[in-house]
Amino acid sequence: MNTLSSNTSSVSHSLSDALSVNTESSNTDTNTKNTLANYNDYYHNFSMDTLLTEIFGEHLDDRLNAYIACCGRHVRDGRGDMTALVHEDTAGKVTKMTFAELDKASAQVANLLQSYGVKVGDQVATMLPRTPELLTIVLATWRIGAVYQPLFTAFGYDSIKYRMDKAGTKVVFTNVDNRSKFEDLADQTKMVLVGGDNDIPADDQHWDDDRYAKMMAMQPETLEPVLLDINAPFLQMFTSGTVGKSKGVSVSLTALPAFYLYMRYAIDLRDDDHYWNMADPGWAYGLYYAITGPLLLGVTTHFNEAGFDAANTRDFMIRHKITNLASSPTAFRMMKSSGVFDHFYGNANDSNKLSLRCANSAGETLNTEVVNWVETYLNCKVCDQYGQTETGMTCCAHHALEHESPVGSMGMALPGHTLVVLDDDMNVLPDGEQGQLAVVVSQSPAFYFHGYSWNEKQAFADDYYLTGDVVERHSDGSYWFSGRDDDIIITAGYRVGPTDVENTVLEHEAVAESAAVGVPDEVRGHTIKSYVVLKDGIKGTDEIAKEIQNLVRKRLSTHAYPREVEFVSSLPKTPSGKIQRFLLRSLSAA
16 A cells, blocks of 8 residues: 655654653563554654664664664563564474574574675575575574575576676575576575475485585574664665666665564554564565564564465464464455355354454555455454555554544555655645655655665655655545556565566567556456567467466566466557557556
């Protein structure tokens, strides 16, 4: 969803009074703050200094290393025995890791990385499923001041190579299932294989990679973390666009307070929550808010290594007594259509019932039907929230702040952010008129995005960060999403740039031109459809369509392939030759 912020006004009582927050301790007891604070009071009295004290207490330097902020300080402050991670693998085996165990394991990997010559600012990547090893490697990377780079497990060779080339990735950790995707890329980086030798097929024994478990066992369990400049990056993300390749987003340590704001006041994460964010950590929402956010608050996070299945999702929530859920409209729609949650309706005394206190949704707009289903069958309130890879979450319906939250809206501006709606001439529009959502940088102390890593695109106009999303602000301060202005396709919660799909389709020897658009879909929100012009003399067939689909699966990503391929004689274009995708979208919807 997308959102903007309201105007500034003064109130008589203090921020501390409004929130009843003890700002002297970094170990704030979130369980004592169940009474909702007033959104307007908190928003208009927002203070970054007060927030930093709420998070870090007297240890403000803890924010100068993400490992310290998310693990080390909890061990130092006597909370090392608290469970940090509950992981369930595809066979149902459950592994738990405390903060103290993560501290020791991450030190071993950090020592290993240093033995490979990894230094402050270098990039370390993983292509792994949701496992304890992934979490350990993330913390180890941060510990030595290096930058963690996620590689989504569905990526194909081209997507991997582009990201590694841009970032100059020094080390990649992967498993047997994904190792073959790297082909010649192993020549330019250090490869570490996670998993036992028994997992490696005989045909693949030629890999000369270091073995994770063997190398780990040789490393010390201590290593002093490196303190960095507050503007130093700790994550290297990539986000899709419609023109050119994916853009790099370097996330600096200044993002940590913004992540905390979202987790604490929108997600309403509490000390005793059993929290599960279903998003994959290969993408921003999973990495920001399934790993960094909950560990920053010192709260247990859950990993389910199995792919999405409605029955498995239900059973996982029951087994682990999940109280706070973060997911996407696509997942909620798939749960709804599966029917496996239907027996919860009217069975409040069922011993195998859900334990959900609240749910959160991001990636697309939640419609009324899904909201009502969640409240009826999952028996909790669901809040819609909006953000981007560049900015994190900036507009939310907040569980822990009291405000109007009309169904279908993006909510209100996340505290610490001032949002406006602009016309094409960068003038602020009044309520009720559609325009581009923008962040007023000078009035947004929690905003941390400074521009794309390699200046691929100018994201700012004067004092405004331009989101590229078209919204409307209502008189109650809520924002309402209208659409994208750059043809981004959101499919099953993933943002896909049509240019990437189109360029991959063009690799097929029979294709002359290609255009990709999103087509409305009841379950996924949108699916991808490719319009294809074939070379002269070639006739479109089902076989060619399947070849195109398989090509995109392999070269780009399994989530980005066109589920529908239509062969056409020409593509609609502007006089300057630009594809008019809006006409194709209209044609698809007809």
